[in-house]
Amino acid sequence: MKLAVMVNEGPYTHQASDTAYSFIRAALDAGHEIFRVFFYHDGVHNGTRLTTPPQDDRHIVNRWSELSEAHDLDLVVCVAAAQRRGIVDPDEAKRNGKDSDNIAPGFRISGLGQLIEAGVQADRLLVFGD
Amino acid sequence: MSETKKFMYINRRPPYGTVYPLEGLEVVLIGAAFEQEVCMAFISDGVFQLKQGQDTTDTGMKNFSPTYRALGDYEVTRLYVERESLEERGLTEADLMPLTWEDEDDDWAEKPSIQIVSRTQLSDLLEEQDVVFNF
Numbered sequence: 001m002k003l004a005v006m007v008n009e010g011p012y013t014h015q016a017s018d019t020a021y022s023f024i025r026a027a028l029d030a031g032h033e034i035f036r037v038f039f040y041h042d043g044v045h046n047g048t049r050l051t052t053p054p055q056d057d058r059h060i061v062n063r064w065s066e067l068s069e070a071h072d073l074d075l076v077v078c079v080a081a082a083q084r085r086g087i088v089d090p091d092e093a094k095r096n097g098k099d100s101d102n103i104a105p106g107f108r109i110s111g112l113g114q115l116i117e118a119g120v121q122a123d124r125l126l127v128f129g130d
Numbered sequence: 131m132s133e134t135k136k137f138m139y140i141n142r143r144p145p146y147g148t149v150y151p152l153e154g155l156e157v158v159l160i161g162a163a164f165e166q167e168v169c170m171a172f173i174s175d176g177v178f179q180l181k182q183g184q185d186t187t188d189t190g191m192k193n194f195s196p197t198y199r200a201l202g203d204y205e206v207t208r209l210y211v212e213r214e215s216l217e218e219r220g221l222t223e224a225d226l227m228p229l230t231w232e233d234e235d236d237d238w239a240e241k242p243s244i245q246i247v248s249r250t251q252l253s254d255l256l257e258e259q260d261v262v263f264n265f
Contacts, residue, residue, distance in 0.1 A: 006263075041153055080156060084149075112160035119261040120135055120164060127264060130150070 003027055004118035005037045008129030010045030011060035012053070016129030017046050021063060023126065028071055036074045036118040037064075039107075043129060044087045047077040049104035061104050068106030075107045076114045135260035136167045141176035143265065146191050151179050154265025155197055162204035166261075169208035170201075171252060177215045180226040180244065195227065202231030202243055209243045212252050 005024060009016040024034055039046050051061040068075050077087055083096070089103040103109065119125045139158050145151050161168060172180060179198070186193040201209070209229060216222060229243040247255070256262065 040157075041150065081153060112157055113163070115157065116137075116161040116164045116166075119137065119263075120133060120166065125261050 001123045002033045002035050002121070004035045004122035004125045006115065006118075006125060006127045007037060007039050007043040007046060008041045008127065010042040011051065013042075014129055017043070017060055018058075020126075020128035021060070021067065023128070024067065024073070034071070034073055035122045036076055036114065038115045038118055039075070039077045040081050040112075040115065041129070042085065044077045044082045044085050047075070047082070047087050047104050047107040047109075048102045050102045051104075065104050065106040073106070077103070077107050077109045078115070079109050079111055082109055134166055136258055137161060137169070137261045137263070138256065138259040139168070139170045140256075140262060140264045141170060141172050141179055142174040144175040144178040145181075145184065145195065146186060146189065150265045151176070152192070152194050154263070155194065157263060157265070158201070158206060159197075159204055162206055168206050169210060169255070170206065171210045171212070171255070173212045173215050173252065175215075175219075177211055177219060177221060177226075180209070180211065180229070181221070182225060182227050198227060198229060202229065205231070207231040207241075207243050208245065210245050210247045210252060210255060212249055213246050214249045216246070 005020055007017055007020045011017050027034060046061060046064055049061060053059055064075060067073055088098055088101040089109045090101045092109055093101040139154060141151060141154060143150050158170065184193055184195040223246055226244060230240045231243050232238045233241050
């Protein structure tokens with residue numbers, strides 16, 4: 001089955017991101033295709049490489065980056081939600097006159113159309129988080 | 131992208147207090163360009179999103195309620211409001227913004243976008259959907 005996933009909460013505060021990650025791993029193991037993972041609302045905070053959790057805890061952001069690299073996952077951060085919350089890639093930094101960027105490897109910033117397209121193209125859209 | 135799916139956007143939170151209703155509305159407006167079969171549902175405290183006379187002056191929040199009036203122009207013409215949610219909050223349809231759309235197949239007649247439906251009817255509508263967003 002072709003699946004799309006929407007993640008609506010940031011890392012650590014809520015378990016939504018962990019659950020989405022576990023679900024995707026299980027779905028991939030079961031032979032399903034992940035069309036796209038779309039990060040919206042505070043979910044965009046999953047995409048900052050500046051995250052530094054304690055060493056004895058899971059690194060949620062790095063985990064997404066590694067999963068993306070291993071399975072060629074399309075991790076999309078919503079541009080409007082990202083701008084509000086300070087998630088920035090090099091292009092956005094230049095466009096908005098910021099002195100740096102913080103997007104994590106494997107993530108890309110794009111528009112809400114990517115979410116709708118995922119809803120249209122996938123057999124199921126699964127939403128994680130409030 | 132020739133396939134058409136049924137999209138429902140469920141709104142269940144009050145308009146202010148969290149950013150979910152505002153960001154949810156942004157999804158609806160962008161989604162309108164994809165020519166899918168779209169409707170919105172307002173349940174629970176979400177019915178307050180359509181209340182007339184919203185004034186956010188003292189809160190420093192952006193009053194985005196005028197955006198709902200634009201939905202008709204985006205061909206989002208079916209806004210289902212749950213009757214029980216209204217009643218539980220002491221509201222009636224008269225408390226809601228008079229939202230309309232123009233039907234090009236009926237000489238651009240202005241028609242109401244808001245439909246008051248029962249919890250049971252909404253449950254049936256939900257059953258029909260292909261893609262459901264929940265804000």
